[in-house]
Amino acid sequence: MTGNPLLEVTGLKTYFYLEDNLVARAVDGVDFTINEGETLAIVGESGSGKSITSLSIMQLVNRPGKIIEGTISLEDDDLLKKSSKQMTKIRGNEIAMIFQEPMTALNPVYTIGNQIIETIKKHKNLSKPAARERAIELLKLVGFPRAKEVMDEYPHQLSGGMRQRAMIAMAISCDPKLLIADEPSTALDVTIQAQVLDLLMEMKERLNMSILLITHDLGVVAEYADRVLVMYGGQIVEETEVESIFEDTKHPYTIGLLNSLPSLDKDVERLGAIKGSVPPAHSFPKGCRFADRCPHAMDQCRESNPELLSIAPNHKVRCYLYEQGGRSNGNRTRTTSKTKI
Amino acid sequence: MYKYIIRRILVFIPMLFALTIIVFGLAQLAPGDALSGKSLADPNVDPEIYEQQREALGLNDPIYVQYWNWISSAAQGDFGNSLIFNGRSVMELIEARFANTLYLGLFSLAITIIVAIPIGIYSARKPYSMLDYGATGFGFLGLAIPNFFFGLIAIYVFSINLGWFPSQGTLSSPGVSGFDAFTDRIHHMVLPGITLGLAGTATYMRYMRSEVLDVLGSDYIRTAKAKGMSERNVLYKHTLRNALIPIITLMGFEIGVLLSGAVITEQVFQYPGLGTLFLSSVMNRDFPVVMAIALILGILILIGNLIADILYSIVDPRIRYD
Structure with missing residues (x-):
């Protein structure tokens, strides 16, 4: 069901130059590929670099952040070599993005219609009435029964879920090849979350887009993603298909994340938690960035940072436990797999 | 609405x-x-x-x-007679000077807006640049110098030493008329107008800078950029209108500030406006005049706030419907 590579990111490094000569390595050497028609999820805690990765693709990282290395190729066209003017033709057109906070992501002083029409007019050669027609169609498509009225309403007149729908309508208005959804459901009510994500998937099928889904919710990953990247400390620590992330979990960090999820078919006294917190991006340890929180940390882990290693087809992991075949994984991997919410 | x-x-x-x-x-x-x-x-x-x-x-x-x-x-528009100016009617006294003060206030407000808003926007777009530091320095200076003192310096430098602008009055000679009278009036208003607007200019500049910076960092600006909007569009369409909302509120108060500031500034420049009349009436306990001017200034401030509220509702749709 997935096709050719659409977006290839190699060696991406986005650093933030802070005061006192501190350098926060928010994204520190990330490689991944998104195929046509695929939903790739990036999972990680706050501060793991997942949002900065997505903003880097759009080249919307604000100062003092800067992309210092790497390539980001959309269909073999390196976006990092483009001028800022050329990038405005990519954003919203080839790659669109929706954000976590629907309450603040729309401009409060312009109508929904105005904001969708301006996107269409920017990228498509349409007259204003034609753009308006298209905007109404889009609003109907994302589930507004009274699309015509909504065109002339302001964001504050809509609920959070409706605003996110309007955001989706705006994002898909120019048939993007890739839609980046940065925690699209996090700020919404639980009942609305599923509706919005279902809508995203429906649009994906209909328009044959790829989706890069940024989330910290493994339940969402299980339900909607094809492949998963687990990020920690600005790096990918595990990359695999969605089934194996739950059934054949490798990295101790991923195991920790899964153990901290409530499970439907097991009654536990306490939920698991990972000790400690993500180290600040300006002072990563020399060795493995997870070593201080890892229950399996070895001397080697504190000495040097392991490489992202391919341990099976479509399964990569950054951990010394799996080097040279590693130990057998039976005693460490999680066995329960039903984590759907 | x-x-x-x-x-x-x-x-x-x-x-x-x-x-x-x-x-x-x-x-x-x-x-x-x-x-x-x-x-x-x-x-x-x-x-x-x-x-x-x-x-x-x-x-x-x-x-x-x-x-x-x-x-x-x-x-009915009758404020009685002045107790000092040989019993002339208060309205007659005020009428002659009201227009002068109004022109001065509007002129000063125009200077403030034309100078403060573009500089504020530029400062926000290029924070910590030379111009930003310059504007910040000017802002502090403008707020720190009292009106009357700046007025005296302006007269000393630009009237006495350089001779560019007249130091007092509204017209060079009563004889001029038509377009010449208009330019002559403007010429006379330059120094008092700048003096009167100095503090306001500094305040607006600082406000504009912080508002634009604030808005530029907001989520909807990121959305606009993510839609592929050009930098111009992001600045003039998406940023400016939001940044102007608090500025409009400020302008409602500004009318009051300008009028009370005019009392001092007009005195320094011997400008025949309401301010000078007000001050001399207070000195002479000419209460009919004092009350009439106080009432008119009060009404102007109320009107200023009303205009600000209406503008506010035009710019910000969230205000229109409670």
Whole structure:
């Protein structure tokens, strides 16, 4: 069901130059590929670099952040070599993005219609009435029964879920090849979350887009993603298909994340938690960035940072436990797999 | 929208009423009247005559009667006669000067807006640049220097030393008319206008800078950029309108600030406006004039706020519907 590579990111490094000569390595050497028609999820805690990765693709990282290395190729066209003017033709057109906070992501002083029409007019050669027609169609498509009225309403007149729908309508208005959804459901009510994500998937099928889904919710990953990247400390620590992330979990960090999820078919006294917190991006340890929180940390882990290693087809992991075949994984991997919410 | 404006206008009426009571009450609270002290200055006049005058002017009537007399004639545009300027009518005195003050205020506001808003935007777009630091320095200076002092420096440098601008009055000679009179008036307003607007310019610049910076960091600006909007569009369409919302509120107050500032500035430049009249009337306890000017200034401030509220509702759709 997935096709050719659409977006290839190699060696991406986005650093933030802070005061006192501190350098926060928010994204520190990330490689991944998104195929046509695929939903790739990036999972990680706050501060793991997942949002900065997505903003880097759009080249919307604000100062003092800067992309210092790497390539980001959309269909073999390196976006990092483009001028800022050329990038405005990519954003919203080839790659669109929706954000976590629907309450603040729309401009409060312009109508929904105005904001969708301006996107269409920017990228498509349409007259204003034609753009308006298209905007109404889009609003109907994302589930507004009274699309015509909504065109002339302001964001504050809509609920959070409706605003996110309007955001989706705006994002898909120019048939993007890739839609980046940065925690699209996090700020919404639980009942609305599923509706919005279902809508995203429906649009994906209909328009044959790829989706890069940024989330910290493994339940969402299980339900909607094809492949998963687990990020920690600005790096990918595990990359695999969605089934194996739950059934054949490798990295101790991923195991920790899964153990901290409530499970439907097991009654536990306490939920698991990972000790400690993500180290600040300006002072990563020399060795493995997870070593201080890892229950399996070895001397080697504190000495040097392991490489992202391919341990099976479509399964990569950054951990010394799996080097040279590693130990057998039976005693460490999680066995329960039903984590759907 | 219209409902909102009508509601705002209705609120205006009780405020106006409260204003008249305050103005009248304050004038009553001030010790003495236009005739007090005169008997000391001229011992040859029988004090009895002053008493008769007081009676004739109605100064001995009960307060509510005086208030009623004042308010009922004021409602018809009659503020009585000046007690000092040979009994000329107050309206006549004010009419001649009101326009001068209004022009000066508008001129000063125009300078403020034309200077402060572009510089504020530029400062926000290029924070910590040379121009930003320059503007910040100017801002602090502008706020720190008192009006009258800046006025004196301006006269010294630009009138006396350089001779570029006149130091006082509104017209070079009463004879000019037509377009020449217009340019001559502007020429006379430059120094007092800049003096009057200095603090406002500094304030607006700082506000504009912080507002634009604030808006540029907001989520919807990121959305606009993510849609592929050009930098121009992001700045002029998405940023500016949001950044102007608090500025409009500020402008409502600015009218009051300008008018009270005019009292001092007009004095420095001997500019024949309401300010100079107000000051001399206060000195002479010419209460009919003082009350009329205070009331007019108060009404102007109320109108300023009303205009600001209406503009506010035009710019910000969230205000229109409660």
